[in-house]
Every structure is written in C-alpha cells, then in structure tokens.
Amino acid sequence: METKVRSRSKEVVISVDRPFVVIGERINPTGRKVLAAEMKDGRMDRVRADAVAQVEAGAHMLDVNAGVPGIDEPALLVAAITAVSEVTDVPLCIDSSVIEALEAALAVYEGKALVNSTTAEDERLDRILPVVKKYGAAVIGMANDETGISMVPEERLQIAQRIIERARYYGIPKEDVVIDPIAMTVAADPQAGVITLQTMRIIKERLGNNMVCGASNVSFGLPDRPIVNAAFFPVAMDAGLSCAITNPLIPDVRKAVMASDLLLGHDEYAMRWIADFRAAQKKAVGAG
Amino acid sequence: MSREEEIRSELFDHTLNGHAPEVKALTEEGLKLGMNPMDILFKALIPSLEEVGRRFEKGDFFVPEMLIAARAMQGALVILRPLIAETGAKPIGKVVIGTVKGDIHDIGKNLVIIMMEGAGFDVVDLGVNVAPEKFVAAVQQHEPHIVGFSAFLTTTMPMFKVNIEALQKASLREKVHVMVGGAPVTEEYARQSGADTYSPDASIATRQAKAIVGAAQAAESSALEQAVDLIDKTLRKG
Numbered sequence: 112m113e114t115k116v117r118s119r120s121k122e123v124v125i126s127v128d129r130p131f132v133v134i135g136e137r138i139n140p141t142g143r144k145v146l147a148a149e150m151k152d153g154r155m156d157r158v159r160a161d162a163v164a165q166v167e168a169g170a171h172m173l174d175v176n177a178g179v180p181g182i183d184e185p186a187l188l189v190a191a192i193t194a195v196s197e198v199t200d201v202p203l204c205i206d207s208s209v210i211e212a213l214e215a216a217l218a219v220y221e222g223k224a225l226v227n228s229t230t231a232e233d234e235r236l237d238r239i240l241p242v243v244k245k246y247g248a249a250v251i252g253m254a255n256d257e258t259g260i261s262m263v264p265e266e267r268l269q270i271a272q273r274i275i276e277r278a279r280y281y282g283i284p285k286e287d288v289v290i291d292p293i294a295m296t297v298a299a300d301p302q303a304g305v306i307t308l309q310t311m312r313i314i315k316e317r318l319g320n321n322m323v324c325g326a327s328n329v330s331f332g333l334p335d336r337p338i339v340n341a342a343f344f345p346v347a348m349d350a351g352l353s354c355a356i357t358n359p360l361i362p363d364v365r366k367a368v369m370a371s372d373l374l375l376g377h378d379e380y381a382m383r384w385i386a387d388f389r390a391a392q393k394k395a396v397g398a399g
Numbered sequence: 400m401s402r403e404e405e406i407r408s409e410l411f412d413h414t415l416n417g418h419a420p421e422v423k424a425l426t427e428e429g430l431k432l433g434m435n436p437m438d439i440l441f442k443a444l445i446p447s448l449e450e451v452g453r454r455f456e457k458g459d460f461f462v463p464e465m466l467i468a469a470r471a472m473q474g475a476l477v478i479l480r481p482l483i484a485e486t487g488a489k490p491i492g493k494v495v496i497g498t499v500k501g502d503i504h505d506i507g508k509n510l511v512i513i514m515m516e517g518a519g520f521d522v523v524d525l526g527v528n529v530a531p532e533k534f535v536a537a538v539q540q541h542e543p544h545i546v547g548f549s550a551f552l553t554t555t556m557p558m559f560k561v562n563i564e565a566l567q568k569a570s571l572r573e574k575v576h577v578m579v580g581g582a583p584v585t586e587e588y589a590r591q592s593g594a595d596t597y598s599p600d601a602s603i604a605t606r607q608a609k610a611i612v613g614a615a616q617a618a619e620s621s622a623l624e625q626a627v628d629l630i631d632k633t634l635r636k637g
Binding site for chain 2: 193
C-alpha cells in the first residue's frame, strides 16, 4: 500500500516496500520554551532554521505544530507553514488538535499534506475527516479513543479499523489513512514496547495500512535516550512501521534508520549508506 | 544499633532501590518485633520516598526508579494501612485528581498520585478524560483539601478554567485548593486560568500539597502525634 504526500514540487511515497520516511519533529513549541516565546511574538527565524537543519539531516517530511498556549493557533500555524515553505520543499505533516487550525493550514498548503491527527472518538472523526476529504489530504489515525489507550494490541487494531471505515464513509481511500499504533514509554510500563510492536505486526498483517508513530516517545523518562530511540527503529520497521515522527538531528537515530533500511532490503547495493559515509568523510576533510 | 533501628535503615535503603520483597519482609519482621506501624511509615518509608523525589527533581533518578520505589512501598502499605486505620489516625490530607476532558495522558498524573500517596495523602484518582461535572461531583462527595487538574495538550489546557468555573458555579471554589500541571502548562498560564498553584513536577507537587494542607492540618498533626504515642503505649502494654 502506498500513501502519497506532496508539496508544491516534491512527492514522497510512504510504503513498507520503500525506504523509511522520516518526519522531522522539531517544529513543535511543546516543551521548547524559547521556540514557543519566539513563535508567540511571530518570529519565525528558528522555525526556518529548524526546517533547513532537519531536511539537511535527511528528513523527508516535516511536522509543523504551533500549539503555543493562549494564542490564535490557526493564524500561527498558517504563519509557521508559510515560513517553512519559504525555505524547504518537503511535504508537510500538519499537526494540531484544533480543527480550525488544521482547516486554516490545509487551505493555504500547496500540495497534499498529512494531517496529524485524529483519534477514534466519533466527535473527532466526524469533524476532522470531512476537512481531510475537502482538501484531499492524508490523515494519521491514532489507535485510541475517549476510553484511553488500550494495552491490548487486538483492541488497538479494532480502533484503527474503525477509523479506516469511517474515513471510507467520508470518501477517503484506505491508503490515505496512516495508522499510529501508539508508541509509549518503556519507562512507565516495561511491556509498552512489546505491545506497540505486536500492534504493528497485526495491523500490517490484517489491515496493511501504512503506520507512523512518535518514535521519540519510547524513551521518555530514561537516561541516554538517543540509543533507546535508535534501537527502536530496526524492530519497529521490521514489524511494519513505514514512517516516524522523530528527530533526524540525532546522529544515532539518523544512522539507525539508514542501517535498518539497508538490512531490510531498501537500500540497493548499499548505495545510500555508502553515499552518506562519503558525504560525512568529505565534510570531515573539509572541516579539517 | 538495635534491630529496630537496623530495620528502619534497611527499609529506607530497600525502598529507595525499589526492592519490593525485602521491603515487605522487613515490614513484617518489624511488626513482629512490635514496631509501631506509624513509625515504619513515617520514619522509614516516607523519608525514603521523599529522597526518591529529591533525586528525581535533581535529575539523578529516572521515571522507572520512581515507579519501582513506589511499588516497593505499596507492598508495605498494604500491610500497614489496615493497622494504621485501626488506630483511627487520619491521612495527612485528601486530594482529588484527574486528567482533564479531551486528554488521556496519564503518566505525569500517575506519578503525582504515587508521590502523594507515598507522602500520606488519601488520593482519589478520577482517571483520564474527566468532565468538569465529574470533578465537581467528586469535590462535593469527597470534600478534598486539594483538587488537581492535569493536561498534556495546549488544546486541553483551557479545561482548567472551565473546571474552575464549574467549581465556582457549584459554590465549591472557596472550599478547595486548585493545583494544575502538565507538560505545556506554565506558571503564568496557571494563574490566568484561576488556579491556586502550578506544579512543575510530581515531587514538587507533593511538597506543595504538604504545605497547602500544612496550614489546615497543623492542629490535626498534633493529634496524629498523640495517636502515635497512644499506639506506642498500647503496644508496650501488650
């Protein structure tokens, strides 16, 4: 199954049969006080710099979130998207839980965006999916509803199925629903990782939809997070994850994704791996 | 060092390191030796969990260490709680807590519950996605000293204000202290929402809660001391 997203000039195809798609997570003011303060004042320099840095580090798409407390989120999200579009041409993942913000952003976005996200509550589905359909976007469906996040993989699968069915009702094809099987931190529950992986396996097997997750969540509350984050990729990609919202600026993460692609047969003759090595070598020589 | 002193010190260390079987065994041994349940709780377990909180605040301890220490302590509390209840001693305060409507994030809230229960609070957990009317009903029913609202999303933070207004409408606002917290929440935002206290993390929240009930509880705590003395005497007589 292929999920296609587009910017004005670039198409990215998400599929388990293709190289993994990295969605840069950095443009998000939650937990970033300086960025939040600047965005609040309408200063987008850091947003632009973050966009460029992430794309240079290999991000295929960028997540853009403007959730600063107490602001006009639709206006700020539009401003952030405009700023990002000035400096990069990768397709965007429009991230908000405010439906008006999603709609405003989709209205100005040139291309086919990925909407982040809807959960499975009827109320959310019936408001977000028509908007997704109207703008011809793709959407992330999170496998939870008002009752919370189930720790039973089978139940998460059923919730995912409900989202896919409702999307179909609104005229959104199956391939445009990317399921988030939900990655939670192993710091709070030692079984969290296993449950997420098992959810991925059964979704891959029985639904076949593309899957995305917030991959940095797995290490929340732990020391030495980059290594834990990096180790998540090969197992998750083997279980069926085809893209992730994560931080490509962490070298361990970036390399783990590339090496996993290589091991899973998505890097023919290791050309990308070797090219990346050469580029790093050249940079080192240049710097020296 | 007497065996009782040893037990107190070992209980402190084993709780700190989250060794549940040892904590349980030491608690049982201490009780068999005639140690006062309140003593075990207030002189070994609670100080240990406070130390866990201090280390967590400093960044020396991580989330799993806090959870495992709390779990070790829970094992002892299961044994101690009925004994302490028999003595008629009261918890140091009552807290109603929940994640606001539209939000299902609960790691932070659960850490707060663990730390507060560890500190001797009676905590009523309303869970996640809690509607304002449910908070109001719980405050009415349980008459807590403190009600805590947790929100993890910028879009659910406005529920703080909605909840506080609901409390006002039910004429409960003056009767309860409102604490709020969650990843995107700031001191300024908390104040604007009409909350009394902003809590940046679980350990600080617990310290704040103690200070809040401190005023209300000063009188009761001397009663607690008396209860401890009374239990002491009774046990010695037996």
